[in-house]
Amino acid sequence: MEREYMEFDVVVVGAGPAGLAAACRLKQKAAEAGQEISVCVVEKGSEVGAHILSGAVFEPRALNELFPDWKALGAPLNTPVTRDDIYFLKNEQAASKVPNAFVPKTMHNEGNYIISLGNLCRWLAQQAENLGVEVYPGFAAQEVLIDDTNVVRGIITGDMGVNREGQPKDGIYTPGMELRGKYTLFAEGCRGHLGKQLLKRYQLDSEADAQHYGLGIKEIWDVDPAKHQPGLVVHTAGWPLDNDNLGGxxxxxxxxxxxxxxxxxxxSYSNPYLSPFxxxxxxKHHPVVAQYLEGGKRVAYGARAICKGGLNSLPKMVFPGGALIGCDLGTLNFAKIKGSHTAMKSGMLAADAVAANLLAGAEGGDVLEAYPQAFKQSWLYEELFQSRNFGAALHKYGALLGGAFNYVEQNWFGGKLPFTLHDTQPDYACLKPAKDAKKITYPKPDGKLSFDKLSSVFLSSTNHEEDQPCHLKLADPSIPVSQNLPLYDEPAQxxxxxxxxxxxxxxxGEKRFQINAQNCVHCKTCDIKDPAQNITWVAPEGSGGPNYPNM
Known part of the structure; x- marks a missing residue:
């Protein structure tokens, strides 16, 4: 098909912290040199921030480098951390508070801020546009443009106005557009569907440990002012999870x-009957948590997978014509439970390499070797190196012993023990057969602290055009009922x-596997955890999905 196209020096896929930091940095470098670099950012959400979800305690290190005057520019970092409380929850009632002296250095948050990452990305997009970046929300990058010489040349946005059978709708069909770039930076977030294709095509992860993931589920509450302590950070480990089914x-x-x-x-949890939701x-019913929420009102809900494999799971960063950045690469530091500053730094490092080439007159299409070289010399590499054993230690030794190992490594040895732990089993391969697992009976939600899934999805403002191809693809439609159901009681439920x-x-009486794609919040858990690796998440029609106001 002949498609319309637009040409840029750099195409950035994804308006998260990595993509926007890269775009801003490119324009800054061009301005310093008195030259022009054209930059486009394409974002599948209905607006910048609509698909952004993070905790988030934010470390401003990369932001300080990108915009040293961010306070004067009005960056939405309004709540400095005032205190860290860490608890080990023993059961549904009891808890032990961890003395500050025994808290790993990575969990200290002095100098950090509690933020909405969605709002920070909206602010970063404003800065990018002020610098001359073209930002296009509501357009999903559907395909990678690769030429006959195996060089990435940009992306193709998804067709609009296609019905469930894949046929154009009368009067509203609009074919996708080619966004061509001399270089393309992929910043789709964790388990990006184009990043996943690039990993396979260019064998980028052939020498890395298996990537590991967590599912983060989040709510925002309006609480009683008498219970509110601006700047308080509370983390817990233990109940309701355990050593075989970890989390925090x-x-x-x-x-x-x-x-x-x-x-x-x-x-990596093993019990197929476990429901993260x-x-x-x-x-939320544990007294440590309920004390703050009781009498409050839940106002937002969302979920997103995170990459937590760290340094050991990083693939090769570059391929002809482009690079992976942020969580498409896997730069989150799980020992800190922080990935925004690392994502921004990776985007800035990639932008430096791209800018140097373009300002020297390069035509693009080459391999950006300067990017991984600069990464190796950066504080980002040092930080990920010091935390490289955290996830593997938890998987091998459990929450208590693994946590103790992490405390010793971080506080006594500064993350520089002379060995590296590895965990090469992918998360989807960790499930026990249902016959070997204990069934879990969950209490009914009370409508005050706990809720059902559908009312939760409603609060995410998720919406998809119903008459469009399903974006959750089954390689073999028979597997959920014929294989996953008898073996694992179909854990996708x-x-x-x-x-x-x-x-x-x-x-x-025959069983049927039903996909309610309209509900999808784009967390990517199915793509990660399906034990048969039968489900592939692809981008739906642009602007579909959650519409988070300030997650």
Missing amino acids: SFLYHLENNQVVVGLIVDL DEFQRY RYCPAGVYEVVAAEG
Whole structure:
């Protein structure tokens, strides 16, 4: 098909912290040199920030480098951290507070801020546009443009106005456009569907450990002003999870009498009956958490997978014509539970390499070797190196012993023990057969602290054009019922935090696998955790998905 096209020096896929930091840096470098670099950022959300979800305690290190005057420019960093409380939850009632002296250095948050990452990205997009970047929200990057010499030359946005059968709708069909670039930076976030294709095509992860993931589920609450402590950071480990099904929680006090609360469930969990959503709902009833939420009102809900493999799981960063940045690459520092500053720095490092080439007159299409070289010399590499053993230690030794190992490594040895732990088993391969697992009975939601999935998805403002091709692709439609159901009681019914997947009884009693794609919040858990690796998430029609106001 002949498509319309636009040409840029650099195309950036994704308006998250990595993509926007890269775009801003490119324009800054061009201005310093008195030259012009044309930059386009394409974003699948209805607006910048609509698909952004993070805790988030934000470390401003990369922002200080990108915009040293960010305070004067009005960056939405309004709530400095005032205190860290860390608890080990023993059961549904009891907890032990971890003495400050035994808290790993990576969990200290002095100098950091509690923020809405969505609002920070909106602000970064404003800075980018002020610098001359073209930002296009509502357009999903659907394909990678690759020429006959195996060089990435940009992306193709998804067609608009296509019906469920893949046929153009009368009067409203608009074919996707080619956005051509001398270089293309992929910043789609964790488990980006184009990044996943690039990893396979260019064998970028052939020498890396398996990537590991967590599912983060988050709510925003308006709370009683008497219970609100702006700047308080609360983290917990332990209940409702355990050594075979790891995870941890966060509760942060923002400004305006708001609290954000969430649970991160390690997607290496083994019990197929586990439901991350329901674990989160019952977690909120623990006295450590409930004391802040009781009497409050839940106002927002969302979920997103995170990359937590760290340095050991990083693939090669570059390929002819482009690079992976941010969580498309996997730069989150899970020992800190922070990835925004690392994502921004990776985008800035890639932008430096691209700018140097373009300003020297390069035509693009080459391999950006300067990017991984600069990464190796950066504080980003040093930070990820010091935390490289954290996830593997938890997987090997459990929450208590793994946490103790991390404390010793970080506080006594500064992250520089002379060995590296590895964890090469992918998360989807960790499930036990249902016959070997203990069934979990979850309490019914009370409508005050705990809620059901559908009312939660409603608060995410998720919407998709219903008459469009399903964006959750099954390689073999028979596998959910013929294989996953007898072996694992089809865990998609439970691992999805939005009620997308159901096993329903058809007429005659036969079981049928139903996909409610309209509910999808784009968390990517199904793409990660399906034990048969039968589900592939692809971008739906542009602007579809959640519409988070300030997550």
